[in-house]
Amino acid sequence: MRLMHQLSSALLFVAPFGVLIALWAVLVPYFNVNPRLFPHLTAVIQAAVEGTCDGSLVGHIGASLLRVVVGTVLALIAAIPLGIAMGVSPVVSGFLTPPLRFLSVLAGIAWIPIATLWFGYGFGAITFIIFNAVFFIVTYNTLLGVSTIPLAVRNAAASLGAGRWSMLTEVLLPGALPNVVTGIRTGLGFAWRGLIAAEMIATNAGLGYMLFVARDFYRTEVIVLGMIVIGVLWLIIDRLVLAPLERATIERWGMVQPA
Amino acid sequence: MTAALQRVWGAYVRITARWPAIASVVPFIPLVVMWWAVVEAGVFPRVFLPGPADVVRSFADLVYKGILPDYLHDSMVRLAVGAFWGIALGIPLGILIGMSQLAHRALWPLLLFFQAIGDIAWLPILVIWFGYGLATMTFVIVYTVIFPVVLNTVLGVRSIPINMHRAALSLGASRLRILWEVVLPGALPNIVTGLRNGLGYGWRALIAAEIIVGTSGIGFLMFDARRAGSVVEILLGMIILGILWYIVDSWILAPIERATGQRWGLVTR
Numbered sequence A: 001m002r003l004m005h006q007l008s009s010a011l012l013f014v015a016p017f018g019v020l021i022a023l024w025a026v027l028v029p030y031f032n033v034n035p036r037l038f039p040h041l042t043a044v045i046q047a048a049v050e051g052t053c054d055g056s057l058v059g060h061i062g063a064s065l066l067r068v069v070v071g072t073v074l075a076l077i078a079a080i081p082l083g084i085a086m087g088v089s090p091v092v093s094g095f096l097t098p099p100l101r102f103l104s105v106l107a108g109i110a111w112i113p114i115a116t117l118w119f120g121y122g123f124g125a126i127t128f129i130i131f132n133a134v135f136f137i138v139t140y141n142t143l144l145g146v147s148t149i150p151l152a153v154r155n156a157a158a159s160l161g162a163g164r165w166s167m168l169t170e171v172l173l174p175g176a177l178p179n180v181v182t183g184i185r186t187g188l189g190f191a192w193r194g195l196i197a198a199e200m201i202a203t204n205a206g207l208g209y210m211l212f213v214a215r216d217f218y219r220t221e222v223i224v225l226g227m228i229v230i231g232v233l234w235l236i237i238d239r240l241v242l243a244p245l246e247r248a249t250i251e252r253w254g255m256v257q258p259a
Numbered sequence B: 001m002t003a004a005l006q007r008v009w010g011a012y013v014r015i016t017a018r019w020p021a022i023a024s025v026v027p028f029i030p031l032v033v034m035w036w037a038v039v040e041a042g043v044f045p046r047v048f049l050p051g052p053a054d055v056v057r058s059f060a061d062l063v064y065k066g067i068l069p070d071y072l073h074d075s076m077v078r079l080a081v082g083a084f085w086g087i088a089l090g091i092p093l094g095i096l097i098g099m100s101q102l103a104h105r106a107l108w109p110l111l112l113f114f115q116a117i118g119d120i121a122w123l124p125i126l127v128i129w130f131g132y133g134l135a136t137m138t139f140v141i142v143y144t145v146i147f148p149v150v151l152n153t154v155l156g157v158r159s160i161p162i163n164m165h166r167a168a169l170s171l172g173a174s175r176l177r178i179l180w181e182v183v184l185p186g187a188l189p190n191i192v193t194g195l196r197n198g199l200g201y202g203w204r205a206l207i208a209a210e211i212i213v214g215t216s217g218i219g220f221l222m223f224d225a226r227r228a229g230s231v232v233e234i235l236l237g238m239i240i241l242g243i244l245w246y247i248v249d250s251w252i253l254a255p256i257e258r259a260t261g262q263r264w265g266l267v268t269r
Helices: A002-030 A041-053 A056-087 A090-106 A109-119 A123-147 A151-159 A164-202 A207-216 A220-253 B002-018 B028-041 B052-065 B067-099 B101-117 B120-130 B134-158 B162-170 B175-213 B218-228 B231-264
Strands: none
Touching (some): A002 B101, A041 A056, A041 A220, A056 A123, A056 A207, A056 A220, A090 A123, A090 B028, A090 B231, A109 A123, A109 B218, A109 B231, A123 A164, A164 A207, A164 A220, A164 B175, A207 A220, A220 B101, B028 B052, B052 B067, B052 B231, B067 B101, B067 B134, B067 B175, B067 B218, B067 B231, B101 B134, B120 B134, B120 B175, B175 B218, B175 B231, B218 B231
16 A cells, blocks of 8 residues: 555656656657757767767766765865864854855866966866865855854763763764754755856866767767766766655754753 | 053953944954965965055056946846846745745746756856856846845745735725735845845856856956956955955845844744
């Protein structure tokens, strides 16, 4: 019974896409749209099959994902300790909030010109951009998370004899975790956009590059394929990895207000 | 030493308590001083990292030539036009999806997917369709602004307690009046939050669009400077972007959000 229910709700979710694809398959040939403006469905499928067979599509996806993972992991390693260190003291965190907000606004795309100048075109520049997009937002959110831990909780832990280490691992880190995860989700959203933009400008591999080169040859079927891949990948990352992670952290460590 | 520091800090706290605006400016002073010190120490070649004074000089230079005001004007007009259409299309669509079960079923999955594609991935095909111009930029910004507005409007409409509808209905309100006096005010705090998020994304999308397809604007200024290898102007562009968004966000959007929240927010108690 439960399975039936899940199945039917999944079908309901997929149905609009079916309608959209059917419309695409019918309308584009019917109006005889120039393939230089918008591709036929069959051309996109063919491009997908070709790209998978000769490995170029897989290569581009791999290149993009690798950059995101490397940039994000480096940023998290730097941001979370820094955020906690600054958030512990309300004086320091209050003082540093405006500059951090300023820098997190710049995060991502605005760094592209200077990153390409400092690091040259390639892996370094793009990783730097992703690092930036994630680093400032996560630092800011960690700082926010630590400074919203009620002082009473910290005092209670201290008066029960918690040392610095257990204070960190049992009060500060869990208390800030919901904010940290929210920061990661927002930061990755910006990083993903920044990645696509940076790849259009600064490399010779990756999904953004694939799109931008296809534009030079008016290969709209490759562009549309790339857009679909970007959309599906982000849906998978956001809905299947980040959103459940966020929900789980908030349920487990969030400050649940008694209703 | 500590006593003197404490006295300075005390004075700072007292002043910022009276004029809170100062608290958002003073923290940048050590940042600029650090930047200046790093440049003066010669850690990096000056071509790679110019000092604050160089940036100020190039600011004055570009203002004098009239380039900067022009570009700034272009960027702001693009953002305003895009934001206007994003709001004008997003709010009605959000209310439709929020109120009609059928529309929700048909459109919600598509919304999630098209939001995931993201603005920047549209740029190549938009260039083919519209060329390098205002139409491409406007499309990108509208596309970015509209999703957060729609998603938050739906959230707002759906969070209105059903009893509010019932109460208005039983008091004889017509559908139009329910829309105007129940749904719209009830959803307003969420709509404003969506708008704030949307503009945050739209702002970044504008920069990306100007960098990739631009012919003017702050993003173009930065990319043009990159082509010429002039780090000073890139830094200037970044600082202007940051300051502008800081002003727009914390002096215009955040107060509006707070005001609507206080005026129309559903205080659950």
